[in-house]
Amino acid sequence: MFFQRKNAKEQKVEQVLLENYNRYYRLAYSYVHKEADAEDIVQNAAYKAILNSDKLKQEAYASTWVYRIVLNEIYRVLAQKPTVSIDDAYVEQGKEDSYENLDLWRALELLDKEDKAVIELRYFEDMKFSDIAEVLQENVNTIKSRLYRALKKLKLELAETDIFAE
Numbered sequence: 001m002f003f004q005r006k007n008a009k010e011q012k013v014e015q016v017l018l019e020n021y022n023r024y025y026r027l028a029y030s031y032v033h034k035e036a037d038a039e040d041i042v043q044n045a046a047y048k049a050i051l052n053s054d055k056l057k058q059e060a061y062a063s064t065w066v067y068r069i070v071l072n073e074i075y076r077v078l079a080q081k082p083t084v085s086i087d088d089a090y091v092e093q094g095k096e097d098s099y100e101n102l103d104l105w106r107a108l109e110l111l112d113k114e115d116k117a118v119i120e121l122r123y124f125e126d127m128k129f130s131d132i133a134e135v136l137q138e139n140v141n142t143i144k145s146r147l148y149r150a151l152k153k154l155k156l157e158l159a160e161t162d163i164f165a166e
Helices: 008-032 035-051 059-080 086-092 102-110 113-124 129-136 140-160
Strands: none
Touching: 008 035, 008 059, 008 113, 035 059, 059 113, 059 129, 102 113, 102 140, 113 129, 113 140, 129 140
């Protein structure tokens, strides 16, 4: 039986997927709010990343390249399925008695998908502006503008819930 040897790009993509699986899952879950959908997104993104690993231009960018695939898969699913509200997700998980960050998640839901992605990649995934720009295929200055605009929107929304009330 013939087994094809993995090339360096495919090995790098697999390594990145294994090291960051939980991050990809968290990101997907933050958009779809259903465990099964988030798992499907990550699995499909992993399959696509491995299948297309030969299209990766430089191994050094494997991580941002996979994040882009995950986000594209998230956006594809969001376009096809109605999403579950964050409130319903909390109830479904039995967390209705612990709403500690619910106001923040509700406010994030009000952002458009690109602004939400910038916030999540910067603050929840601790990515640099240059890496976020690579993932979203935008200019670094555009990413910074999106971030500051999104933070302003979040602050206004959260002020209404008294989180930032003075």
